[in-house]
Amino acid sequence: MPAFVVQTPVRRYIAKVERGILGRVPYYLPDTAGKVFVVTTEDVWKAHGRIFSRGMAGREHAVLFHPGGEERKRLSTVEDLAVQMVEGGADRTALVVGFGGGIVNDVSGFLASIFMRGVGVVQVPTTLLAQVDAAVGGKTGVNLTSGKNLIGTFHQPLTVLIDPEVLSTLPEREYRAGLYEVIKCGVIRSEKLFRLMATRVAAVLARRADVVDEMIAESVRIKAEVVSSDEKESDLRRILNFGHTVGHALEAETAYSRFLHGEAVAIGMKAAVHLALLMEHLSADHAMEIMQAIDAYGPVPPTTGIAPEALMGRLASDKKTMHGQVHFVLPRKVGAVRVVTGIDQDLIYSAIKSALR
Ligand SMILES: NC(=O)c1ccc[n+]([C@@H]2O[C@H](COP(=O)([O-])OP(=O)(O)OC[C@H]3O[C@@H](n4cnc5c(N)ncnc54)[C@H](O)[C@@H]3O)[C@@H](O)[C@H]2O)c1
Numbered sequence: 001m002p003a004f005v006v007q008t009p010v011r012r013y014i015a016k017v018e019r020g021i022l023g024r025v026p027y028y029l030p031d032t033a034g035k036v037f038v039v040t041t042e043d044v045w046k047a048h049g050r051i052f053s054r055g056m057a058g059r060e061h062a063v064l065f066h067p068g069g070e071e072r073k074r075l076s077t078v079e080d081l082a083v084q085m086v087e088g089g090a091d092r093t094a095l096v097v098g099f100g101g102g103i104v105n106d107v108s109g110f111l112a113s114i115f116m117r118g119v120g121v122v123q124v125p126t127t128l129l130a131q132v133d134a135a136v137g138g139k140t141g142v143n144l145t146s147g148k149n150l151i152g153t154f155h156q157p158l159t160v161l162i163d164p165e166v167l168s169t170l171p172e173r174e175y176r177a178g179l180y181e182v183i184k185c186g187v188i189r190s191e192k193l194f195r196l197m198a199t200r201v202a203a204v205l206a207r208r209a210d211v212v213d214e215m216i217a218e219s220v221r222i223k224a225e226v227v228s229s230d231e232k233e234s235d236l237r238r239i240l241n242f243g244h245t246v247g248h249a250l251e252a253e254t255a256y257s258r259f260l261h262g263e264a265v266a267i268g269m270k271a272a273v274h275l276a277l278l279m280e281h282l283s284a285d286h287a288m289e290i291m292q293a294i295d296a297y298g299p300v301p302p303t304t305g306i307a308p309e310a311l312m313g314r315l316a317s318d319k320k321t322m323h324g325q326v327h328f329v330l331p332r333k334v335g336a337v338r339v340v341t342g343i344d345q346d347l348i349y350s351a352i353k354s355a356l357r
């Protein structure tokens with residue numbers, strides 16, 4: 001099974017995709033590490049904790065629970081976890097294992113980055129979104145009441161262990177939301193992955209092992225490649241934001257309650273495709289193929305009551321925080337995109353309007 005190298009200025013590490021790896025975690029923990037603190041949520045632990053613990057084969061580990069949910073992805077929960085680590089005897093050699101969805105990965109990465117000025121973290125992501133996106137790349141963070149991920153660090157994991165088997169218990173809607181990020185990876189960088197998603201819909205939805213393993217591996221390969229060339233937020237890494245410009249605006253406009261992240265990205269990708277068409281960056285055939293692939297994994301919650309003007313307003317306020325530039329990642333064809341700024345407001349408006357229909 002595949003392993004992908006992530007090369008960053010601070011660390012070179014492996015992201016491994018392997019069925020059953022959940023039962024073999026200790027083989028991938030550094031010998032030099034001291035006490036192991038597994039950060040997880042109740043539901044993940046209930047579903048997969050036994051396999052994890054049995055696999056630890058006597059290696060001592062404390063299990064710390066995060067309550068889960070965006071509203072609890074906060075500094076206060078990080079402090080609670082840090083207190084529990086101290087009480088559990090953690091020192092500078094402590095190792096954090098983030099065992100859960102993207103929220104757990106972000107929180108445990110952040111915790112590890114600041115605990116005693118930084119300890120190691122191993123990520124064991126359990127949602128499709130976390131496996132193909134959140135766990136690789138070293139971005140960590142928590143929310144403020146004023147916005148998502150406003151506090152955070154870059155803290156690369158020591159390794160990322162991805163077991164596609166754990167997806168068997170993932171709720172359907174969470175799974176589908178993750179699939180949109182996989183489609184994103186295909187559109188930005190892999191025609192092969194895109195074709196898999198476009199042609200094997202039934203197998204993907206049935207979570208057939210061979211297809212699931214391939215789509216995860218290809219997505220992780222792409223994320224590892226992009227992150228390796230550019231750890232911090234600059235040009236190449238920006239391509240991962242395909243669908244996210246409008247997606248983030250939609251999430252914020254609906255107070256993070258109507259759409260799952262991936263669902264908002266699906267609508268955002270449609271807006272970007274409309275924009276690419278209007279700007280003649282993309283042929284109608286390719287645009288149609290991308291739209292059909294997105295729709296094949298729907299439906300997403302309805303966009304009723306969301307005015308394009310409101311989303312334009314969100315983009316304008318984002319603009320202030322991004323040096324006056326709103327970036328759009330626009331497909332040129334399936335498998336290739338370009339990052340474009342300074343786009344005419346009327347075109348953006350039309351594209352958003354079409355995507356909300
Ligand atoms: N750091 C990054 O680069 C990055 C990238 C993308 C997203 N994120 C972050 O990820 C978060 C979203 O992550 P998410 O979509 O994974 O949501 P999540 O972490 O809230 O997980 C979704 C739900 O599924 C449950 N769950 C997880 N794995 C399960 C399993 N195998 N079986 C059954 N239930 C399971 C969780 O407990 C939770 O209730 C956001 O906060 C976002 O900001 C970070």
Ligand SMILES: [Zn+2]
Pocket residue numbers: 133181244261265
């Ligand atoms: Zn995303």
